[in-house]
Amino acid sequence: MAEHIEFDQAHLTLQEVTEALENGRFVHVRRQLQDMEPEDIAHLLEASPRKSREVLWQLTDPEDYGEILDELSEDVKDALVSKMAPERLAEATEGMDTDDVAYVLRSLPDDLSREILSQMDTIDRLRVEMALSYPEDTAGGLMNTDFVTIRGDVDVDVVLRYLRMKGELPQATDALYVIDEDSKLIGHLSLTSLLTSQPDSRICDIMEDADEAIQVDAKDSDVASLFERRNWISAPVVNAEQHLLGRITIDDVVDVIREDAEHSMMSLAGMDDEEDTFAPVMKSARKRSIWLGANVLAALAAASVSNMFEATLDQMAAIAVLMTIVPSMGGVAGNQTIALVIRGLALGHIGDSNKRELLLKEAAVGLLNGCLWALLIGGIVVLWKGNWLLGGIISAAMLTNLTVAGIAGVTIPVLLKKMKIDPALAGGMALTTVTDVIGLFVFLGLATIFIA
Structure with a gap:
């Protein structure tokens, strides 16, 4: 029932926006877009004819560009990005997860991707380049580099003080990763265990072994199966030497499952699953x-x-x-x-x-x-x-x-x-x-x- 109401509201918004654009009420549309979530704006862009889509994109707050681009199909994304300046695209990627930035850049021409990378700061650029070095359909292509690591030879109180000092945790953080002096993964500690353990408990005594880490070259379909079977929210990604490279979160896995379902459905009719509904x-x-x-x-x-x-x-x-x-x-x-x-x-x-x-x-x-x-x-x-x-x-x-x-x-x-x-x-x-x-x-x- 809730899903039905949500779709009805989406169609109502599309109808309202279309009528407002036809009547030249651009200020009203801009205000509506400011009140919408990036995911809903992406849905609105996908459902709009090409001419209306271009106007909507111009009326959208540029601060939301990155999150919106991450939600769009390849054809729609290409059409919008082709009319954006490289520096504006670089600004749009600020604040996005590394894997999401890599996903956007993969769909762009090589020269444009290089130009956008040159606009980024050094740390962000190196992270994105590492993500781009792995095939898109592998764990390396899915992972992001936003995670929290701790050492096993400290106690719980030290970790809690460190987290308070850090302030904000990466999205979908349900565990901290325990590494040794060579940055090799030796275990993980759930936030639940951290919060319920005694302050003087050693991390190495309460952590869980790192026997469920995902290899960086694992297929994305295998990753999705693991998440489904084991009900993970996130999982660490390591190389053959057990060095911690990144982590995969449930939102990335949901995208894989959805894309596979769309691909299977469209392929039965010989269609491209990324084709724009309103393509030329x-x-x-x-x-x-x-x-x-x-x-x-x-x-x-x-x-x-x-x-x-x-x-x-x-x-x-x-x-x-x-x-x-x-x-x-x-x-x-x-x-x-x-x-x-x-x-x-x-x-x-x-x-x-x-x-x-x-x-x-x-x-x-x-x-x-x-x-x-x-x-x-x-x-x-x-x-x-x-x-x-x-x-x-x-x-x-x-x-x-x-x-x-x-x-x-x-x-x-x-x-x-x-x-x-x-x-x-x-x-x-x-x-x-x-x-x-x-x-x-x-x-x-x-x-x-x-x-x-």
């Missing part, structure tokens, strides 16, 4: 035409099978009427399997040790559903067309295609992943091609043998 027509058409071209090739493959049996189709109109049923059912069944497998691959539930068992299970599911729907559809065809032979042919084709769909639904995404191709992007189209070709070939082939 030519840009959107160019991006989508590539996928449409690939789909044409798949459709031509199915059409060529139909063409092989043209004489059969000419002899009996009922075959032409019924021939779409078999590939359609195979496509639906296969997509159910492929969705399950893609999710399993993403979560790390499927590996070499259990692929064979999964393949046999999905083949059995396809066979069982094939028997059920073969009997049902075959019976309908007999009652409808009064032809027992035609009913038997479509039943056999249905049984075959649903079994093949179950097998293909497992093998296609697994093979694509081995070939370093995103299963979410190419799996659906490849599966549909297989079920269309097999379904038509079996149905029309049997019809040619037994009827034509």
